[in-house]
Amino acid sequence: MSVKEQFIENVKEGKVLTHKCTSCGLLHLSNVYYCEKCGSKGFEDSILAGVGSIATYTIITVAPAGFEKYTPYAFVILQLDDTNLRISGFMSGITTPADLPVGTRAKIVDFDERGIIIEKQ
Template sequence: MSETKQHQQSLVSQKFIASAKIGKILANRCLNCGFTMLETIYFCEKCFSSTFQHVEFDGVGKVVTFTIQAVTPEGFEDVGSYAWVVFKMDNASFRVSGFLPGIVTPADLPIGSRVRVSDYDPKHGLLLKKI
């Protein structure tokens, strides 16, 4: 795992994790301009306001791109093969990435497949499943 990724994960809040465990994505909406951002941040990317409210979205969307990983991460040895998936949320403007077990070849996951958040793993981040 890269240092950058570890740094990003350390910013993930307990609230975000609690939401992911019930299949939701917790985002931050700027109270000044309404721009919605996924990451826990301190200033709005658009207007630099620092006041936000939490907004919960259904963690459902369509696969935009993915990478099949040859090396199974620690803790997922039983899964065998998995994909690191980027999907576009149905009800939000941003994309979310997560771990989808059981993907062996690209034919297992056509672009546009629907996935949803199923859990959060403390080491690997969001877990997804096909729907």
């Protein structure tokens, strides 16, 4: 199974596949060759709970081609708990900023043609 396939399978279970530097412990979302902190080439897989707080978002009311049936929605950035990592995804039904204050608790719940699906906790 490819890294992409492993990542998607974990997301469908509400988890995030990361790569942890075996030298300094820094977590990376992408498949990297060198640690951005210490330069090490050693990594191990680390699975995180896909839970955190909304760091920022954009509400989409006029969607690009192929996404019209999902509007309105928010493209959100989720700050994963207890990490330096942020991950982006889609949250349905968000029409105004009052619907999604920054800091709202949220979780990854699925992956589909839009990408990562995030819901409020």
